[in-house]
Amino acid sequence: MALISIKQLLNSPAPVPGAVARGWIKTRRDSKAMSFAELNDGSCRESLQVVFPRGDAAFDALLPQLVTGAAVEIAGDLVASPAAGQKYELQAKTVKVHGGCDAEKYPIQKKKTSDEFLRTVAHLRPRTNKYAAMLRVRSELAFSIHSYFRANGFTYVHTPIFTASDAEGAGQMFAATAFDLTKLAGIPKTENGEIDFSKDLFGKKVGLTVSGQMEGEALALALGKIYTFGPTFRAENSNTYRHCAEFWQIEPEMAFYELADDMALAEDFIKTITKDVLQKCPSDIELFAKYVEPALMDNLRNITENTFERLQYTDAVKILEPVNDRFELKVKWGVDLASEHERFLVEQHFKKPVILYNKPKEVASFYMKLNDDGRTVRGMDVLVPRIGELVGGSERENRLDVLEKRMNDLKMKVEDYQWFLDLRRFGSVPHAGFGLGFERMMMLITGISNIRDVTAFPRVPGYAEF
Numbered sequence: 001m002a003l004i005s006i007k008q009l010l011n012s013p014a015p016v017p018g019a020v021a022r023g024w025i026k027t028r029r030d031s032k033a034m035s036f037a038e039l040n041d042g043s044c045r046e047s048l049q050v051v052f053p054r055g056d057a058a059f060d061a062l063l064p065q066l067v068t069g070a071a072v073e074i075a076g077d078l079v080a081s082p083a084a085g086q087k088y089e090l091q092a093k094t095v096k097v098h099g100g101c102d103a104e105k106y107p108i109q110k111k112k113t114s115d116e117f118l119r120t121v122a123h124l125r126p127r128t129n130k131y132a133a134m135l136r137v138r139s140e141l142a143f144s145i146h147s148y149f150r151a152n153g154f155t156y157v158h159t160p161i162f163t164a165s166d167a168e169g170a171g172q173m174f175a176a177t178a179f180d181l182t183k184l185a186g187i188p189k190t191e192n193g194e195i196d197f198s199k200d201l202f203g204k205k206v207g208l209t210v211s212g213q214m215e216g217e218a219l220a221l222a223l224g225k226i227y228t229f230g231p232t233f234r235a236e237n238s239n240t241y242r243h244c245a246e247f248w249q250i251e252p253e254m255a256f257y258e259l260a261d262d263m264a265l266a267e268d269f270i271k272t273i274t275k276d277v278l279q280k281c282p283s284d285i286e287l288f289a290k291y292v293e294p295a296l297m298d299n300l301r302n303i304t305e306n307t308f309e310r311l312q313y314t315d316a317v318k319i320l321e322p323v324n325d326r327f328e329l330k331v332k333w334g335v336d337l338a339s340e341h342e343r344f345l346v347e348q349h350f351k352k353p354v355i356l357y358n359k360p361k362e363v364a365s366f367y368m369k370l371n372d373d374g375r376t377v378r379g380m381d382v383l384v385p386r387i388g389e390l391v392g393g394s395e396r397e398n399r400l401d402v403l404e405k406r407m408n409d410l411k412m413k414v415e416d417y418q419w420f421l422d423l424r425r426f427g428s429v430p431h432a433g434f435g436l437g438f439e440r441m442m443m444l445i446t447g448i449s450n451i452r453d454v455t456a457f458p459r460v461p462g463y464a465e466f
């Protein structure tokens with residue numbers, strides 16, 4: 001049987017004689033007659049108060065080891081607590097110290113430390129209240145996402161991480177090879193002196209996926225409604241608060257969906273998972289509202305209670321152009337809107353989430369469906385306060401001739417994409433999908449302002465520790 005967690009003990013319907021609690025000591029204070037330790041095992045935000053009698057030789061000998069950070073196992077009686085704010089306390093009878101902790105050297109002290117410092121000890125920061133709460137919310141959010149799709153008839157699929165197709169066509173793929181790069185001389189070369197990937201493990205040049213979309217399309221055109229939930233990788237050197245080189249993406253893809261259906265799904269999805277996490281993690285969310293982002297609850301109500309504004313790119317330009325003096329990058333029709341413009345639209349103008357759609361084809365991905373105007377495509381981005389782009393998606397170009405022409409115009413190697421074109425050759429249907437950045441959703445729900453702090457071990461330019 002599984003060991004009982006502190007969460008289970010605190011939720012116990014009645015006192016438990018002969019209970020055992022295991023965890024790490026957060027703090028300890030002593031009075032003449034007793035010592036009190038706060039014990040936390042990560043199962044919930046709350047710690048269990050453990051009471052040790054003083055004057056008992058066995059306890060007194062152990063007391064110097066019962067310090068912040070020490071890992072202990074305590075047997076005793078779980079009794080109603082006389083102290084305010086806690087239902088139970090554990091009256092210790094025996095203590096086992098699993099691992100002591102040198103309080104002088106332990107980097108996680110009770111006093112407030114900076115996020116920057118905690119990133120340098122990312123292996124220990126999950127022991128802090130904030131990062132443990134973040135990781136519990138992350139887990140619940142992942143489950144909420146799966147529940148949402150399961151309840152709505154989607155099939156969960158797994159798309160490859162090694163891939164030869166650059167789904168975004170943006171050249172941000174990390175290369176992956178089985179060649180030993182430390183021995184350059186041993187790497188096979190072609191006659192022109194280039195690396196001969198035909199001799200590599202896959203017999204061709206591959207990279208780490210930037211998106212599961214293309215393979216997702218193939219699966220949606222067989223199963224109807226699918227979603228992926230996996231890691232994706234971008235070799236862009238973006239050192240910002242909202243970019244990681246490795247991040248998780250949720251990508252639903254739906255046969256017979258058009259752009260409006262895609263937008264409706266994205267809106268419902270974001271609202272539903274937000275409400276679900278609020279309901280499942282009230283205590284952890286309260287911690288974020290109290291210590292991380294005072295406006296968190298208002299921000300979240302802004303997401304769950306408003307209808308997301310549908311805004312065509314051309315209309316966005318009409319709003320932005322007159323206030324161009326505010327922006328570093330001046331807006332005119334055809335410009336790819338930057339984060340500053342997106343945030344102005346959501347935070348200043350509409351003051352609620354915006355779904356920006358129908359952007360110019362010049363600033364759009366090759367696979368987005370061309371509108372009848374010949375200038376814009378059926379792409380959409382969901383923009384939210386503080387973060388900007390949370391979701392990117394589109395209705396896909398399902399006409400073989402139009403897609404081939406577009407790929408040729410972009411000088412793409414069409415021969416590499418024949419399987420993708422087959423989806424348009426054989427039983428093509430309108431279809432659409434989107435990608436939601438999991439870490440950005442975490443930033444939204446927790447109010448944590450840097451993507452480095454919503455993932456246990458971030459991968460960002462210049463940093464791949466642990």
Ligand code: 4AD
Nearest residue numbers: 211213243244247251390391392393433434435437
């Ligand atoms: O807008 P993106 O690039 O869209 C795609 O990859 C499509 N193939 C998705 C699809 O239609 N199936 O990325 C989707 C989302 C962004 O809106 C953003 O939330 C997140 O992924 N994202 C990142 N998150 C963290 N770090 C990065 N470097 C990110 N790049 C994109």
Ligand code: MG
Nearest residue numbers: 381389391392
């Ligand atoms: Mg995008």
